[in-house]
Amino acid sequence: MKLYDTPSAENLPAYQALPVSGNDINGRGLEEKVRPRRVFHATWIRELPWTGMNDFFLMNNSWSIMLQALRNRWLMRRCAGPIAKRRVEVNDPGEMARRLKQKAQELGAGIVGITEMEPNDLYDDMEMKHRYAICIGIPMRREEMLHVPHERSGLEVQRVYGEVARVAVELAEYIRAMGWPAHAYGDPRSTEALQIPMAVRAGLGQLGKHGSMISKEYGSNFRLSAVATDIPLSIDGPVDIGVDDLCLGCRRCTIDCPPDAIIDEKQWVRGEYRWYVDFDKCVPYFSTTFGCAICIEVCPWSEPGRGPKLSQMLLAKRDKKERQARE
Template sequence: MATPATATTQTNPRRPKRGTYRPRPETLALLKTSGNAINGVGETTPRQASPFFWHPPDMHPFGELQAYARQNFRKCPGSDEAFKAAYDFPELVPVSETRNLASPEELTAQATAFALAHEADAVGMTPMDPLYVVAGYTIEEPWVIVLELAHNYERLKEVPSDETNSVGMIDIADQYARGMRSSYALANWIRSQGYYAKPYPGSGAAALLHIPPAIDAGLGELGKHGSLISRQFGSGLRLAAVTTHMPLVATGPDRFGADEFCKTCQVCTRACPPAAIADEKQMVRGQDRWYVDFDKCIPYFTEASSCGICIAECPWTRPDARPKLLATMARRLEASQSFEEEAVETTR
């Protein structure tokens, strides 16, 4: 399948060409163990994810590397101020003694409307799955509400950042800040309706994974680059979430062709300086899925003051390309479904 060409890979001076990047010795010295093994690459049995890079540094072996990454982030003008906003959150209000007794359908509609009116760009609901919870943590709430926060594409495509240009990093921080505000606002609204709720804004790793419930809630499909691809925003998004006891109605997964597209697309693979993006899916904790090589990705991410190249270059992220891709993949999926139905009929 032909994929749309991109211009920013050649014109952005902060991006080394694929295959030319070599990590600094001091960076590699901090990568003391393989993150791929901790992530469960090659494991055939499902299990919870282990605490990882952005969790508190005493929970994994990458604390020094995390500190080095943060040090490099601070070299970018305005980054400190931008990320401070991503950790500025209000107090959670007490759970009201008066409960909203509307039906799950009505509560789902009300929660969605509130979230969309308070900075979220898309909302999905899914029942809690134990595999959404990071090992060593506990979540008791039976529902997850996932919020999507869309990037500004013109700013996002400036990634990666450095001392000369921090536009891309600041947009990332801005979306994390929106995730903080929107998730806390929604959690407080749910609490005001008489139900317990806890926000997971996404600006720091915690108990809840974000991508798996986002997929199950219909907010996108997993891309070859290891990030979510949304039919509305492509890969140009950040996630936040709220867990709650409020009874809701699941919004269900949405298959629109991103996974099939990734099987033949080479855009993010070719754009990745450390060549961390594989052409084939891998078995990870019992699931055959797209996976980005941590041991190749994180040294560049650390040295480049974060990255984001793969999500910026993803054809689905381009506002001009996304409608055409949706139409093309809809036709392909329809044809594939028709072929499968015909094959079933011929075997009866």
């Protein structure tokens, strides 16, 4: 549910001389695994084909959103730092994993999971320096996100990016104080890591048709950050909460997306067959509507309290079908 009528997708900002398709840069259609390339939110690289649209997006934001985004970037300067000389030895990675998850929750994390990092979690100009990623999710306030796609919801997104980045920064400082290297990744305009693939492997949820993650606890209504570290940890595995069981048949986000950017079939993207949103259609609308987020808001998973029951129902239905197929 959202409170406002949706702004029209007509007369969106556009390029007169079309740049390289953002979908091609993202690797749509590629069946082999390749490193991801930067395409948006990287305005320091002035020669990226979509820099013009990116600059327009920044200029079109409201002052309050701009200020919060700058606060987030200022916070991110603490994402790396000195490591204590005295190292705490880790004899039980499972116990250390529990301790760090508890610490993350004390700092304000909603959901936490741990996975091993892979080179494809980082953009192709980055080197993988750490073994583990502690993935963190914090929910957005639903009463603010009902205002999509307006300034109020855009500000809530930036606020939560700031919160989740703060948790990652403070957790990384906590790990470094134990004598282990740790680097926080947060805020999409400063980050070098792809949050969603790491968080999916860490068991925070699954990828939805709208290109965002869906968790049982928060639906699509949360933001991610991560801490990369070498401290020995036991890892979590991916979860199956029944996202595809709903997404395959549900068209709520597809229908409600004003520029028709959401695709009903999975695609090959950099060696993975998965849900993918058309970048070239989404980004111009995204750039004029404070980061849009209509798809996140209308997703049935995002209704507060619905996730656990929905997951249970979908998985039970799937089990029943499989049993019937076997008989």
